[in-house]
Amino acid sequence: MEFGLSEDQVMLQETIRRFVADEASLDTIRAIADQESGAQNVLDEKIAALGLDGLLVPEPEGGSGLGVLDAILVQECFGYGLVPSRFLANTVAAYAFGASGSELAGNIASGAAKFGLVLNDVVSRRDSSGIQVSGTSVTGKSLMAINVRDATHLLFYSDDAIHCGAPDETSVVKTIDRTREFFEVAVAGADPDAKTADVEQVFAVASVLIASDTLGAAQAMLDKAVVYASEREQFGRVIGSFQAVKHLCAEMAAKLEPCRALLWHAAHAIDENDDEAITMAYLAKAHMSDVATFIARTSTEVHGGMGFTDLVGLHYWFKRIGVNRQLFGTPMVLRERAARQQGLVA
Incomplete structure (x- = not known):
């Protein structure tokens, strides 16, 4: 097949x-x-x-x-x-x-x-954070919400369910990734007719989407490293002709390519309602985060000192990968959730 x-x-x-x-x-x-x-x-x-x-x-x-x-x-x-x-x-x-x-x-x-996403509480919550729902009344706040500006609705987690509500007070949360805005949000009220108990299924979709965003960023960093290595000259020859640089680029490519198939399979499993879909989504996001972190570091090394300059702009991709790694669960957290899905952890 x-x-x-x-x-x-x-x-x-x-x-x-x-x-x-x-x-x-x-x-x-x-x-x-x-x-x-x-x-x-x-x-x-x-x-x-x-x-x-x-x-x-x-x-x-x-x-x-x-x-x-x-x-x-x-x-x-x-x-x-x-x-x-x-x-x-x-x-x-x-x-x-x-x-x-x-x-x-x-x-x-x-x-x-237009939705904002407030799902980080599913896997990570500070003591001062958390949203509680009682009927249509909502109290509390949540951190690391995305797409909140100009949103008409918020998709948020509370009490083992995914709810829909209207945004209320918001304040910007600064992260290293300045290409996106993150917020601390409160919710004005919950719609009792818009609620789903399929928390794991919805969260799996969010996880695989974030992982695919990371895949794109990692592919960009790899492509930029290859282009730079084929143009930058040192000692009278392009640095891409040096065996050490070749090995760095080859190792990045070898680690990244299987991730694409892994993500395709996880998404396909969700579409087909496969019994292992949620597990695959969590493992795909965890593995993609680890691979992308390696690529972010290695691509920067290939660029040498230029990799740290705003002229090249490589840091924007580096920071996107770093924040995506934390968003919706670190690799360690997601692998534990995957183990729970498989019954390997009580």
């Missing part, structure tokens, strides 16, 4: 890849990181025109009716270009409510509903 992408999936990824190359240059990402007025809004409008938010929304609800495998192909392209997009949050929300018949799914596809 040969497992690969369909022609439509290849075309989808090529389309998004071209969009990222044309519309999300390093100068654009640098402007967003520097919070230049309007840079993010312009990019958001162009992304919205692609109609990607309804990717997982069923066709009767106005969406494309595609699967998680299609979604991670898009997110990989966004990760490659460091594109800060609401696609991840809207896609997770569409998955959470798409099969329930909720009108939220159709609103996501039409652009009327």
Whole structure:
């Protein structure tokens, strides 16, 4: 049996890849990181025109009716270009409510509903953090929420369930990744009709999407290392001709390529409701984080001193990988959750 992408999936990824190359240059990402007025809004409008938010929304609800495998192909392209997009949050929300018949799914596809994602409490919560729900009343706050600015809804975790609510007070949380905004948020109230107990399933989708974002960032760092090694001269020859540099680039490629198949399999397992889908998603995210951390470090080493300069901008990808590693669970946390799924840990 040969497992690969369909022609439509290849075309989808090529389309998004071209969009990222044309519309999300390093100068654009640098402007967003520097919070230049309007840079993010312009990019958001162009992304919205692609109609990607309804990717997982069923066709009767106005969406494309595609699967998680299609979604991670898009997110990989966004990760490659460091594109800060609401696609991840809207896609997770569409998955959470798409099969329930909720009108939220159709609103996501039409652009009327814009979601922020508040799911880090599933795996990591400080003593001062946490959201509690009682009926429609919500108290408490949560950290490391993403896509909150201009959001109409929040997808958040509380009491072993995924809820939907309206955003209330927000404050920016600074991280090393300046290409995205993170927030501490409070929720104004919960919608009792928009609730799902499939926490692990929804969280698995969020995990595999973040992992695909990391895959894109790691691929970008590898590509940049190879290009730099083929152009940079030292001692009268390009550094890529030195065996040590060849080995560094080859080791990065050898570690990264299997990750792509691992993520495809995890997403496909979710789409097919495979019994091991959740376990595969957690292990895929954990392994991708470790591999990407190695690539981030090694790519920087190949660049030498230039790897630390803003001129090259390699640090933007380095920091994206670092924050993604922590977001929605570190490798250690996710491997423990995977072991629990398999009954290996009580």
